[in-house]
Amino acid sequence: MKLLDIVKKLVFLAPCRCGRTFYSCEISEFSNKISLKFVPTDKFLILDPRREDEAFMPDHFQSFEKYEHLGLVVGNIEYFLKSNQINYQVKKEDEFYELEIKSNNLDIETDLKLYQIFKHAHRSFDTDQAVDQETFNILSDKINNFLSTHDGYNVMVDDKLIIKKLHALSIYWDMMGEKNGYVKAPQMNSSLVITVPPKNFDSNYYFDMGRLYADLGLTAISRNYQIGFVNVFNYLDPRVRRVQAILHLDFDQYTIDTVVPRSFLCIGKALDPSKPFNWIAEKNNYIDSTLPSCILVTKDFVTVNKVENEIV
């Protein structure tokens, strides 16, 4: 498959939550390189009912997710490029992020299954199977390496009792009461929960965090684990006090307008590999016990143009 086609597929395969297409992607094909320009925009956001539910959220919650998603798509492609020893460069401009691939006209035999799995949030993990120590160390090293240049925290939780507490908080603060108390994001109930939040709100940090999460997630999947993301968290529930030291939060100090959002990456083995990825084992609100994923529903956000002669 041509490198350009692969890259385009990887853009479409990037994880996104509930149809949130937070950016446009302009791909320019040159004779000796491919440039992808990712521009943050709300133009392609669809009105998924779950997005309407979240209209109450403060702007910085919408914003952090936007930059995380931008990082995820770039990280998705970076992982592929690194795996195939293809040089590239990521540039941050004021209005957009650019990924420049230093070659074109490559024909690569590839299987994108890894990226297809990454796109879907796994819902039910076998929490009796811990993440092996080698994988844990690989992921931890990647996070520590990231934090050597970024001002954030490394939070890796594999203690079942703490994960149970995190799971109880994995719902948006305004959704409690519309749903029964036991209904929470099922994927938080996993073997290893990771979050690498910034110390202070910073869009560029969230972009780089998204790139890191793509690396962590794809690494975990390539080591035969499943992954799921959780961005819902009940910051207003006083039970946060019981996990605040671990999450580097101070319940009595922040408000919903000032709290720095956490994004959780959940890792583990499938509880029942014969079931679809979005099957929910625990008691839930869904008629067929599967939680649908809302994929990117338009292809219009990606444009490709061929540039005959590059102007230097």
Add this chain to the structure above:
Amino acid sequence: MKLYKVVITSVKKDNDVEFWESDSDMEDYIFETYFQTGKILEANTDISDTQLEKVCTIMFKDLKSYLEFSQDDVIIFEDKHKKRYNNYYRIAMSINTEDITVTRDLYSLYQH
């Protein structure tokens, strides 16, 4: 010896909706904070044959324990959402409280 009894009754019109159910972490919290400290001596839940009425009876060690429970911000936070859920699904809820005077022998029954 004076105990404090609280009876919470929930009634729904049909079985298309469920009664509010706390998550298991909330049950852990109440167990650790109130049962293990002896502030709640016993709690029972009964559901009617028609499944339309649920009666939860909680026996507190004393009025002070009940007041601590009712002013606990974790309990208040959940209660706010439980009320919202009940309003949304038209579930009626009432709370009745009473002092119970028991003999020392009967009190020992609550000391599980």
